[in-house]
Amino acid sequence: MRIGISSGSFARWDEERYRMLRAAGFDCVDLGFSDTEAAPYTLPAAEREAYLRRERALADDAGIGISQMHGPWRWPARDETPQDRAERMEKMTASLADAALLGCPYWVVHPIMPFGTEDIGTGNERATWEMNLAFMTDLLRRARGYGVTICLENMPMTAFSLGAPAQILRFVREMDDEHFKICLDTGHAAVFPGVTPGQALRELGGEVRVLHVHDNDGKHDQHRAPYYGVTDWADFSSALREVRFGGVLSLEVKVPRMPLPEAEAVYRALAAIARGIAGE
Numbered sequence: 001m002r003i004g005i006s007s008g009s010f011a012r013w014d015e016e017r018y019r020m021l022r023a024a025g026f027d028c029v030d031l032g033f034s035d036t037e038a039a040p041y042t043l044p045a046a047e048r049e050a051y052l053r054r055e056r057a058l059a060d061d062a063g064i065g066i067s068q069m070h071g072p073w074r075w076p077a078r079d080e081t082p083q084d085r086a087e088r089m090e091k092m093t094a095s096l097a098d099a100a101l102l103g104c105p106y107w108v109v110h111p112i113m114p115f116g117t118e119d120i121g122t123g124n125e126r127a128t129w130e131m132n133l134a135f136m137t138d139l140l141r142r143a144r145g146y147g148v149t150i151c152l153e154n155m156p157m158t159a160f161s162l163g164a165p166a167q168i169l170r171f172v173r174e175m176d177d178e179h180f181k182i183c184l185d186t187g188h189a190a191v192f193p194g195v196t197p198g199q200a201l202r203e204l205g206g207e208v209r210v211l212h213v214h215d216n217d218g219k220h221d222q223h224r225a226p227y228y229g230v231t232d233w234a235d236f237s238s239a240l241r242e243v244r245f246g247g248v249l250s251l252e253v254k255v256p257r258m259p260l261p262e263a264e265a266v267y268r269a270l271a272a273i274a275r276g277i278a279g280e
Contacts, residue, residue, distance in 0.1 A: 001240070003274040004028030004067050004250035006212075010267070013260070018062035020264060025271030028067035028248045029059060030212075033098065036072050036091050040098060052101050067248040068106040068151070068210045071095045079112040085135060088112065093142045100146035106210045108151045108183045109139070111162040118159035125161040132162060132171065140180050151183035151210050154200070156191045156221040165189050165200040172207055185212040185252070187221055190231055198235035205243050212252040213274070223254045226273050237277050249278045
């Protein structure tokens with residue numbers, strides 16, 4: 001099993017960032033292109049393509065694979081109006097084209113939240129489902145030409161009707177398409193009472209294509225490193241073997257800003273932790 005890490009915390013190594021990851025022991029990167037107020041979204045078309053080709057070249061030269069990419073996301077969510085959703089669709093379609101240019105096979109997206117993050121008990125649950133179904137069906141149609149698989153991610157909002165792993169599984173099964181699968185986020189799963197990441201992985205099984213691996217206190221989405229929270233990582237490691245997960249075990253953890261030599265040591269430790277969970 002290969003191991004990876006999200007890209008958000010190591011940009012300060014500039015053009016050496018992927019070489020640093022490789023030296024630390026990582027195989028892959030999860031590109032976090034979720035902020036549509038930053039590059040590549042803010043660049044003119046020609047500059048955008050050059051930016052992405054440069055990113056791919058840096059990763060290729062370092063021997064790092066681009067295993068997944070996060071599509072547009074904004075917080076607080078703004079999906080209430082048709083205009084909001086049309087703007088999201090435009091940005092997501094462009095992002096899918098970016099993923100194809102990068103040679104990235106998996107593209108992660110959150111559900112849309114037309115009634116906010118707390119719709120359970122409001123009577124809007126069915127509308128949330130139907131609006132997501134229409135939105136994701138259109139998005140999937142647009143994705144087909146790019147050869148990219150969309151992965152819907154479970155969310156850490158316990159009062160949101162399309163947040164829990166079980167609901168994501170039901171939704172993906174209704175979509176019923178080989179190019180629409182699941183991103184299991186372990187930290188997001190861990191905040192739901194009675195749900196563990198290992199149990200969630202067993203339940204989702206072969207529908208999982210990518211992982212976001214991190215830990216927390218069981219109540220809040222904190223992006224701690226594994227073993228710094230409540231997750232039973234031995235059980236999660238067992239679940240990986242049981243479902244025969246063959247993808248990338250990709251960490252999505254916060255690394256504090258610190259002097260570079262110390263930070264490089266942290267990345268080496270994180271790679272060792274990931275390999276341990278992967279059973280290597």
